[in-house]
Every structure is written in C-alpha cells, then in structure tokens.
Amino acid sequence: MAHVQKKTGRTGRRPGKTRTPEAILRSAREAFASNGYDGTSIRQIATGAGVDPALVHHHFGTKEELFLKAIEAPIQPEAMMDDIFAADVEAVPERVVRTFLGVCEGPVSGPALLGLLRGAMAHQWQAALLRELFYTQIARRLVHRLGEAVDPEEVPFRASLVSSQLFGLAMSRYALRLQPLADAPRERVIAIVAPTIRRYVLEELGTGEDDAP
Amino acid sequence: MAHVQKKTGRTGRRPGKTRTPEAILRSAREAFASNGYDGTSIRQIATGAGVDPALVHHHFGTKEELFLKAIEAPIQPEAMMDDIFAADVEAVPERVVRTFLGVCEGPVSGPALLGLLRGAMAHQWQAALLRELFYTQIARRLVHRLGEAVDPEEVPFRASLVSSQLFGLAMSRYALRLQPLADAPRERVIAIVAPTIRRYVLEELGTGEDDAP
Structure with a gap:
C-alpha cells in the first residue's frame, strides 16, 4: 500500500538502497521455488539480488x-514442535489440532495461513514454497521427534496425511465457512478431529490391495 | 479463448443474441451468490439477464x-449419491472416497474441481456458490439418504466434516502435490482415508468439554 501514498508518483524509478530487503526476498523466493530449500545457498540468493552475502545475513539472519x-x-x-511435543507422545494428536487451530484463529497468523494456502492453490511457485516448508521445516523435524514412536520411514507419509486433514479443516471452517463446522466450538472440533490425527500419526495405516502377498 | 481468434477485433460492441446464455449464467451466478439457491428464482435470473424466463429454461432446463x-x-x-448409496450403508464411507478420487482424477472433472476450490479460496462470491452446492445439492440429499442410519439433525455437521477431509485431500494430493501422498496408489489412499470418513459419517462424534453436564 505504501506506494499509493507516495507524493512523487514517478514510475520507472530504479530501486534504491532501501529496496535491498525486497530484492533479497524476491531472489530468495525464486531460488527456493526453483531449487528447493536444500539446493539453495545464501550466496546464490545474494547473487540474484545483486548484493553481498553478508548483507543477506545482516537483514535476515540464517537461511x-x-x-x-x-x-x-x-x-x-x-x-511449534516444542509445544506439540511438550507432553507425552500420546498427547501429540490432540496438541497438533489445538496448535493448528490456534494458528488459524490468530488475528495475524490466521489470515497469513489462509493467504499461504490460497497462494499455493493459485500459483505453482507458491505451491513449491509451501512444499519446501512442509518437507524441510515440518516433516524433517517430525521424523526427528516422532521416529521413536513409529517407523521413521513412514513419518513423511503420515505428515502428508495430517496436512490433508488440517489444510482441509482450514479451508472448510475458515475460508469456505461451511456450517455447522465453521461455528462449532473450538473444543468440539478438537475432540472430533484429534482421533483422525491420532490414526494418521500413531496407528497402523491401512495399505490397500497393493500390498497383498 | 474464442475472442482471441476473432478477426474483427472491435471492442465495446454490444452483446448480440449469441451472448444470451452467457448473460443468463452471469445473472445466475450473481443471484445464487447473493440470495442462495432457495432464495433465487428463474424469473429473477431472467430479469437480471434481460430475457424472458422461457429462454432461461430453453437454454438451461431446471433451476x-x-x-x-x-x-x-x-x-x-x-x-453421485446413487453410486455412493448403491450398496449397504456400511459401504458408504469407502464409496465416498472412491467416488471423490474418481472425480479428482478425471481428465475433465479433476481440473474443474480444483478450479472450483481455487476460485472459492480466492473470491467470496465463489465461496458462496460452493457453500450453496454443499448445502442444497449434497448435505440435503445426504439427510434424505443417511437419515435412517444416524440422527438427521447431525447430518449437515457430518457432511461438513467429510468435506474438510476430502477438500484437504484434493488440495494436498492434487494441487500442492505433497509427497508421498501425491503419488500413493489410489487403493492405498482409499484404505487409509475411508476409516476417517466412516467416523465422520457413521460413528459417535466426540463432543468436547462444552457438553459436560
């Protein structure tokens, strides 16, 4: 909105020094979407933005x-993981739903999350970024924390199943506002959805006909 | 795309007779989004499009x-309901998932469904139309067909829970393409998701603290 309020409306002016963080973010989005989180270096992002890598660290800290x-x-x-795993692993499913609803219902985090999902539905590059968030920031941490309770190799699949329920919950309850789910008390939603998350996280997953001996 | 291929590129030309179906659809979308399915009449839609109601029926049949x-x-x-309820009610959860995946994986219906979800995430009026589809075409039919197996008053809530899982499945597997869910065999996905749908459709729902006596 800032440019709307500018007094000098001249267009085509080259970005000055104050635009450096913006240029870095733009370069970072392109790099992460194209090469993934692991395949992207701060040096690459700096080169893309035409700045020194030290400046990237100065403005944004770690990768x-x-x-x-x-x-x-x-x-x-x-x-978020610290919250979810603060108690016994048996409590994890319920804490996952509670934490997720907390994000959805936060005055800042809620619209941000819906914006992220909306953008990922609309643009391939935003979907690529959301996938990177999922794999490198969430699934990987879950393997680390959950790998003693279930087969670590199954954790990414379990995580993608959990996402399928939580993203759909965000979509139905907050974006589409399907009733009565949209106005159901938070505790009731937690009580109903937690057993689904329990199955996906901790219980035996069905396998379908493809694993018949 | 048709207008791209037109030879006479004159803009601002008033819609001729051939545009009548388009005008009717536009008027219908506005009316359904503003007044809901039940609150909208063919007469209203015709008036909005500046045509005779008979012409609406001629082009599009019933409301x-x-x-x-x-x-x-x-x-x-x-x-779709005929397919889902073709067997015993016990088979309904598995048939719901199978039918939904069939829509998602159809060469025409798949992109159309994702487009519908995408549009509903992006635009309030499209969300309103999707809600109308849900309430009047799906939840209402479910009450009719499922009302002998479970409390009819609970059916809309059960339907919105089912949607939360199915919409999230469409989003994660087909739009975001989260792995390994995205490439998991269809039968495995059905085997894993059907018990979730079973809980939402047929089993006791948790109630949360709000119904403590």
Missing part, C-alpha cells in the same frame, strides 16, 4: 529465518 | 441444472 520470511510463514516450526 | 452449470460443478450430485 531458515530467510526462508520463513520469504514464504511469509505464519508459524515458527521449531517453537 | 438445479442451471445452478450446476453456473458454478461449473464437475459433479452430478444425484448420480
């Missing part, structure tokens, strides 16, 4: 911090 | 047929 800024992630994955 | 055209619904709700 992980820059990534979360670049996709405007409404979560701090490490802190 | 229901016009509604499904107007929102570009990739499903025929009545036929």
Whole structure:
C-alpha cells in the first residue's frame, strides 16, 4: 500500500538502497521455488539480488529465518514442535489440532495461513514454497521427534496425511465457512478431529490391495 | 479463448443474441451468490439477464441444472449419491472416497474441481456458490439418504466434516502435490482415508468439554 501514498508518483524509478530487503526476498523466493530449500545457498540468493552475502545475513539472519520470511510463514516450526511435543507422545494428536487451530484463529497468523494456502492453490511457485516448508521445516523435524514412536520411514507419509486433514479443516471452517463446522466450538472440533490425527500419526495405516502377498 | 481468434477485433460492441446464455449464467451466478439457491428464482435470473424466463429454461432446463452449470460443478450430485448409496450403508464411507478420487482424477472433472476450490479460496462470491452446492445439492440429499442410519439433525455437521477431509485431500494430493501422498496408489489412499470418513459419517462424534453436564 505504501506506494499509493507516495507524493512523487514517478514510475520507472530504479530501486534504491532501501529496496535491498525486497530484492533479497524476491531472489530468495525464486531460488527456493526453483531449487528447493536444500539446493539453495545464501550466496546464490545474494547473487540474484545483486548484493553481498553478508548483507543477506545482516537483514535476515540464517537461511531458515530467510526462508520463513520469504514464504511469509505464519508459524515458527521449531517453537511449534516444542509445544506439540511438550507432553507425552500420546498427547501429540490432540496438541497438533489445538496448535493448528490456534494458528488459524490468530488475528495475524490466521489470515497469513489462509493467504499461504490460497497462494499455493493459485500459483505453482507458491505451491513449491509451501512444499519446501512442509518437507524441510515440518516433516524433517517430525521424523526427528516422532521416529521413536513409529517407523521413521513412514513419518513423511503420515505428515502428508495430517496436512490433508488440517489444510482441509482450514479451508472448510475458515475460508469456505461451511456450517455447522465453521461455528462449532473450538473444543468440539478438537475432540472430533484429534482421533483422525491420532490414526494418521500413531496407528497402523491401512495399505490397500497393493500390498497383498 | 474464442475472442482471441476473432478477426474483427472491435471492442465495446454490444452483446448480440449469441451472448444470451452467457448473460443468463452471469445473472445466475450473481443471484445464487447473493440470495442462495432457495432464495433465487428463474424469473429473477431472467430479469437480471434481460430475457424472458422461457429462454432461461430453453437454454438451461431446471433451476438445479442451471445452478450446476453456473458454478461449473464437475459433479452430478444425484448420480453421485446413487453410486455412493448403491450398496449397504456400511459401504458408504469407502464409496465416498472412491467416488471423490474418481472425480479428482478425471481428465475433465479433476481440473474443474480444483478450479472450483481455487476460485472459492480466492473470491467470496465463489465461496458462496460452493457453500450453496454443499448445502442444497449434497448435505440435503445426504439427510434424505443417511437419515435412517444416524440422527438427521447431525447430518449437515457430518457432511461438513467429510468435506474438510476430502477438500484437504484434493488440495494436498492434487494441487500442492505433497509427497508421498501425491503419488500413493489410489487403493492405498482409499484404505487409509475411508476409516476417517466412516467416523465422520457413521460413528459417535466426540463432543468436547462444552457438553459436560
């Protein structure tokens, strides 16, 4: 909105020094979407933005911090995991839903999350960024934390199943506002959805006919 | 795309007779989004399009047929229900997932469904149309067909829970392409998701603290 309020409306002016963070974010988004999180270096992003790598660190800190800024992630994955795993692993499913609803219903994080999902539905490059968030910031951490309770090799599949329920919940309850789900009390939604998350996280997954002996 | 190929590129030309179906669809979308399916009449839509009601019926048949055209619904709700309820009610959860994946993976219906979800995430009026599809074409039919197996009053809530899982599945597997879910065999996905749908459709729903005596 800032440019709307500018007094000098001259167009085509080259970005000055104050635009450096913007240029870095733009370069970071392109790099992360094209090469993935692991395949992207701060040096690459700096080159893309035409600045020194030190300036990238100065403005954004670590690669992980820059990534979360670049996709405007409404979560701090490490802190979120700390919340979810603060109690016994048996409590994880219920805490996952509670934490997720907390993000959805936050005055800042809620619109940000819906914006992220909306953008990822509309643009391939935003979908690529959301996938990177999922794999590198969430699934990878889950393998680390959940790998003692279930087969670590199954964790990414379990995580994508959990996402299928949580993203759909965000979409139906907050974006489409399907009733009565949209206005159901938060505790009721947690009580109903937590067993689904429990199955996806901790219980045996059905296998379908393809694994018949 | 048709207008790109036109030889006479004059702009601002008033719509001729051939544009009547377009005008009717536009008027229908506005009316359904503003007043809901039940609150909209063919007469209203005709007035909005500046045509005779008989012409609306001539081009689009019944109000229901016009509604499904107007929102570009990739499903025929009545036929879909016939498929889902063709066997015993115990088979309904598995048939729901199978039918939904069939729509998602159809070469025409798949992109149409994703387009519908995408549009509803991006535009309030498209969300309103999708809600109308849900309430009048799906939830209402479900009450009729499922009301003997479970409390009819609970059916709309059960339907919105089912949607939360199915929409999220469409989003994660087909739009975001989260792995390994995106490439998991269809039968495995059905085996894993059907028990979730079973809980939402047929089993006792958790209630949360709000119904403590």
